[in-house]
Amino acid sequence: MPGLKYDSEKPRWDLLPLDIIEQIVKVLTIGAQKYDDDNWRKVENGKKRYYAALMRHIKDWQSGEILDPETGLPHLAHAGCCLIFIMGLERDEKQTIRP
Numbered sequence: 001m002p003g004l005k006y007d008s009e010k011p012r013w014d015l016l017p018l019d020i021i022e023q024i025v026k027v028l029t030i031g032a033q034k035y036d037d038d039n040w041r042k043v044e045n046g047k048k049r050y051y052a053a054l055m056r057h058i059k060d061w062q063s064g065e066i067l068d069p070e071t072g073l074p075h076l077a078h079a080g081c082c083l084i085f086i087m088g089l090e091r092d093e094k095q096t097i098r099p
Contacts, residue, residue: 023077024084030071031081040085047089054082 031039043049057068061075068075 020077020080023074024080027071027073027077027081030073041088041092047086050082050085050089054079054086057082 040046040050057075057079060068061079066074068078071078
């Protein structure tokens with residue numbers, strides 16, 4: 001009889017493409033060196049500004065520019081980073097607003 005493991009409802013972390021996530025982590029590392037760790041949480045009008053940055057990186061990628069000239073990393077990694085920041089700011093807002 002085969003062993004049992006009840007994990008069908010658990011998140012499938014094995015599906016996460018770590019090589020792609022590593023590109024986003026490299027963007028985060030450069031940002032932390034340039035500004036400070038977790039500086040993105042302190043940016044005034046952060047969601048609006050990171051959305052604008054997200055769209056700039058998408059536009060540059062759509063125009064055929066694969067790598068960001070400042071960092072040498074993919075525009076899509078920068079866009080992914082911006083999206084993570086927006087999601088984090090949304091989460092933080094929900095945690096501070098209590099009924």
